[in-house]
Amino acid sequence: MSNKENDDLLAETTQLLSQEIPSGVDRRTFLMRSAVVGATAVMTGRVVSAQERTERSTAAPPLAQDLNVVQKGKGPILTTVDEFYKVGPGPSSSHTIGPMRITYDFYQRATKLPADKLAKATALKVHLFGSLSATGKGHGTERAALAGLVGKEPATVDPAFLDSLRDKPDQTFPVKLGDKSVTVSRKDIVYDATKGGCKHPNTMSAKLMAGDEVLLEQEYYSVGGGFIEWKGYTPPKKNAPKYPFATMKELRAHADNNKLSIAKVMLANEMSIMGRTEEEVYAFVDKIINAMTATVRSGLKMPENDVLPGPIKLHSKAATVYKRAMDDSYQSDRGIGALSAYALAASEENGRGHLVITAPTGGSAGVMPALVYGLIENRKVPLEKVRDGMLAAAAIGYLCKHHATLSAAEGGCQAEIGVASSMAAALVATANDAETRVVENAAESALEHHLGMTCDPVAGYVQVPCIERCAFGAVKAWTAYAIASNEIASRHRVDFDATVQALAQTAKDMNSKYKETSEAGLALSVVLC
Numbered sequence: 001m002s003n004k005e006n007d008d009l010l011a012e013t014t015q016l017l018s019q020e021i022p023s024g025v026d027r028r029t030f031l032m033r034s035a036v037v038g039a040t041a042v043m044t045g046r047v048v049s050a051q052e053r054t055e056r057s058t059a060a061p062p063l064a065q066d067l068n069v070v071q072k073g074k075g076p077i078l079t080t081v082d083e084f085y086k087v088g089p090g091p092s093s094s095h096t097i098g099p100m101r102i103t104y105d106f107y108q109r110a111t112k113l114p115a116d117k118l119a120k121a122t123a124l125k126v127h128l129f130g131s132l133s134a135t136g137k138g139h140g141t142e143r144a145a146l147a148g149l150v151g152k153e154p155a156t157v158d159p160a161f162l163d164s165l166r167d168k169p170d171q172t173f174p175v176k177l178g179d180k181s182v183t184v185s186r187k188d189i190v191y192d193a194t195k196g197g198c199k200h201p202n203t204m205s206a207k208l209m210a211g212d213e214v215l216l217e218q219e220y221y222s223v224g225g226g227f228i229e230w231k232g233y234t235p236p237k238k239n240a241p242k243y244p245f246a247t248m249k250e251l252r253a254h255a256d257n258n259k260l261s262i263a264k265v266m267l268a269n270e271m272s273i274m275g276r277t278e279e280e281v282y283a284f285v286d287k288i289i290n291a292m293t294a295t296v297r298s299g300l301k302m303p304e305n306d307v308l309p310g311p312i313k314l315h316s317k318a319a320t321v322y323k324r325a326m327d328d329s330y331q332s333d334r335g336i337g338a339l340s341a342y343a344l345a346a347s348e349e350n351g352r353g354h355l356v357i358t359a360p361t362g363g364s365a366g367v368m369p370a371l372v373y374g375l376i377e378n379r380k381v382p383l384e385k386v387r388d389g390m391l392a393a394a395a396i397g398y399l400c401k402h403h404a405t406l407s408a409a410e411g412g413c414q415a416e417i418g419v420a421s422s423m424a425a426a427l428v429a430t431a432n433d434a435e436t437r438v439v440e441n442a443a444e445s446a447l448e449h450h451l452g453m454t455c456d457p458v459a460g461y462v463q464v465p466c467i468e469r470c471a472f473g474a475v476k477a478w479t480a481y482a483i484a485s486n487e488i489a490s491r492h493r494v495d496f497d498a499t500v501q502a503l504a505q506t507a508k509d510m511n512s513k514y515k516e517t518s519e520a521g522l523a524l525s526v527v528l529c
């Protein structure tokens with residue numbers, strides 16, 4: 001016989017109601033979701049505890065613990081510049097560069113299948129899940145995925161090819177697999193479930209089919225900053241770094257004990273981890289510097305009022321802001337205006353889906369290039385100092401990746417623009433010969449003042465707020481350097497490691513609606529007409 005108290009689900013509510021609004025969800029949403037769970041309990045006759053109701057009301061999907069990106073906080077940092085700074089099509093490292101690398105990887109795997117299997121192939125299919133499905137259309141994920149599938153490499157793809165995928169969506173392409181050729185089109189890239197039990201919010205699956213038979217299948221994850229993993233992924237084998245570090249404190253100790261700058265510690269590690277010469281490391285860094293200045297230059301050359309692709313009909317403003325800044329009678333205003341224009345220029349290129357550099361992501365791709373361009377073109381800082389700045393900036397990005405995240409789908413915009421601004425502050429400080437502690441303080445300050453920043457791209461397009469946000473991130477980086485280089489470094493009260501910890505915790509607590517899903521914030525309040 002049933003207990004009378006339990007029969008009446010509304011009689012006793014203390015077991016059903018959490019006494020506190022949990023972290024990671026706003027009060028209104030929590031109460032609404034909680035009410036829905038409670039109503040379901042009444043309708044189904046099943047009692048839902050306060051704990052279960054709380055868990056279901058916060059509803060932020062956890063990442064699978066076996067992903068390398070989750071386990072990364074252990075051991076010394078082994079990331080290298082060629083993994084970190086990636087050139088590829090905008091507008092989003094996780095939604096375009098990552099997916100394009102994934103389908104390119106799958107294409108390569110497919111070509112290696114035995115000839116008898118390839119002879120049976122009839123189709124290639126890609127499914128997008130989670131955030132890739134929710135906001136992929138706005139990012140052009142299906143175009144990037146299709147480009148990789150037809151064998152185009154992210155770093156070398158012609159932006160005109162990507163523009164043609166947008167302008168002529170019905171095109172078909174032959175994909176050569178051994179002696180066989182399979183035809184693919186945008187229809188083969190499927191926007192699948194936006195929610196569900198995925199290991200990572202940016203999950204994809206790719207299949208090579210022979211009719212209904214699956215010849216090859218692989219599940220992939222675009223884990224942020226253009227990095228990718230797959231089911232069964234094991235990180236590549238690397239040598240031990242010369243100066244192993246997992247925190248800024250350890251990195252600073254190596255620099256101090258060996259009388260080296262952060263940049264030179266990083267150079268020694270890059271050389272030892274991958275067995276490269278100094279020339280090889282710098283040659284790669286130079287390529288990235290050139291790509292960054294090229295993206296600013298091409299963005300500034302775009303006609304004033306060029307309209308960016310997508311439903312927002314956003315007019316570009318880089319050229320106008322630059323021209324007006326040059327006409328300003330105050331030197332300081334000219335500086336801020338020019339720096340903003342450089343960031344807008346590179347970020348608008350990202351919005352066009354043209355080539356960008358992850359530093360650390362596509363959405364934040366205007367921040368570092370703005371400072372690199374400003375240092376080289378305006379300040380005439382020697383190339384060697386900018387190179388060192390790029391290495392110090394990389395150290396900041398690695399630390400954030402190692403202990404927190406570079407993915408907006410995991411941590412909101414603080415993980416993109418926040419980290420980019422922090423990297424840029426380290427770049428400027430290093431290029432200005434600042435001492436180690438000032439480099440750290442500048443990076444800390446820039447990151448600190450982005451903590452909590454959410455990701456809410458309007459209509460799922462990396463344009464609003466992203467493009468202007470790059471300009472603010474660039475200016476904040478300069479402000480962080482200005483403050484750090486004018487204070488007594490040892491009196492700075494917040495160390496970089498503590499701020500990265502705060503970034504990680506804030507990312508965990510942030511409601512999933514603010515993590516690149518376009519379900520809240522500006523994405524909700526801005527009405528497009």
Ligand code: SF4
Pocket residue numbers: 363364408412413414416417454455456457462463464465466469516
């Ligand atoms: S709001 Fe920030 S994190 Fe989100 S897409 Fe834009 S730049 Fe990236």
